[in-house]
Amino acid sequence: MDTIECIRTRKSIRGFKPQPVLKDILNEILETAVWSPSYKNSQPWEVIILSGGKKEELSKMLVGLYEKGTPPCPDIPEPKVWPEAESARIADLYRSRAEASGINFDDPEVLKKAKIANFRFYRAPHAIYLFQDASLTPWSLFDLGLFAQSLMLSAHAKGIGTVPQAFATDYAQDIKRFLNIPETKRLVLGISIGYPDPDSPVNTFRTNRVDISEIVKWIE
Numbered sequence: 001m002d003t004i005e006c007i008r009t010r011k012s013i014r015g016f017k018p019q020p021v022l023k024d025i026l027n028e029i030l031e032t033a034v035w036s037p038s039y040k041n042s043q044p045w046e047v048i049i050l051s052g053g054k055k056e057e058l059s060k061m062l063v064g065l066y067e068k069g070t071p072p073c074p075d076i077p078e079p080k081v082w083p084e085a086e087s088a089r090i091a092d093l094y095r096s097r098a099e100a101s102g103i104n105f106d107d108p109e110v111l112k113k114a115k116i117a118n119f120r121f122y123r124a125p126h127a128i129y130l131f132q133d134a135s136l137t138p139w140s141l142f143d144l145g146l147f148a149q150s151l152m153l154s155a156h157a158k159g160i161g162t163v164p165q166a167f168a169t170d171y172a173q174d175i176k177r178f179l180n181i182p183e184t185k186r187l188v189l190g191i192s193i194g195y196p197d198p199d200s201p202v203n204t205f206r207t208n209r210v211d212i213s214e215i216v217k218w219i220e
């Protein structure tokens with residue numbers, strides 16, 4: 001698969017086969033992702049990969065916190081208000097997902113199920129957490145975003161699916177305590193990773209993109 005095809009065909013995968021990915025393959029994906037650019041080559045990324053019983057234990061803890069009604073407290077807060085253009089694109093995502101699946105995303109029970117599916121890492125065999133030192137500025141957050149994309153593209157090139165998950169960071173303090181990560185670290189993103197389940201209906205959905213004329217201005 002060439003680079004252009006890899007970027008254009010990657011999509012979020014939310015249904016996985018239980019079969020784990022070999023450690024050598026996960027290593028290769030990470031060894032590729034570290035070639036992402038970063039501000040002054042500072043490489044502000046730290047990675048945890050959870051599998052097996054430990055992943056199940058963490059999921060149980062997250063579902064438990066959610067079901068108790070614990071308010072989410074991610075290190076990077078969810079935006080309260082979105083600007084108009086972004087807000088319209090989010091509405092379009094919910095509308096097209098609802099059309100494709102027949103599921104009403106305004107229903108609180110549907111939202112609850114979706115949250116729990118996130119905390120279960122969509123039953124992927126592995127969960128990745130990305131951290132960096134909390135003293136770093138938004139430039140380093142930007143760098144970690146590049147790292148995350150490289151990781152997801154490297155996985156996709158090997159037929160392995162991923163989904164980036166802000167929701168998986170909802171209980172950041174508890175997650176850090178569970179993983180023995182100091183509070184001085186910023187938990188940025190969770191990523192579920194594993195082989196896509198081709199029979200999972202959720203994987204048939206494809207998101208749209210706005211036309212580039214909406215985002216690009218040519219100045220000559």
Ligand SMILES: Cc1cc2nc3c(=O)[nH]c(=O)nc-3n(C[C@H](O)[C@H](O)[C@H](O)COP(=O)(O)O)c2cc1C
Binds near residue numbers: 013093118165167
């Ligand atoms: C920073 C970030 C956070 C995200 N958080 C979640 C999440 O918590 N749960 C989820 O199912 N998808 C999450 N997504 C996936 C987006 O919904 C998805 O990337 C977007 O709808 C575009 O679809 P695509 O990835 O299939 O191209 C997140 C994506 C990004 C980049």
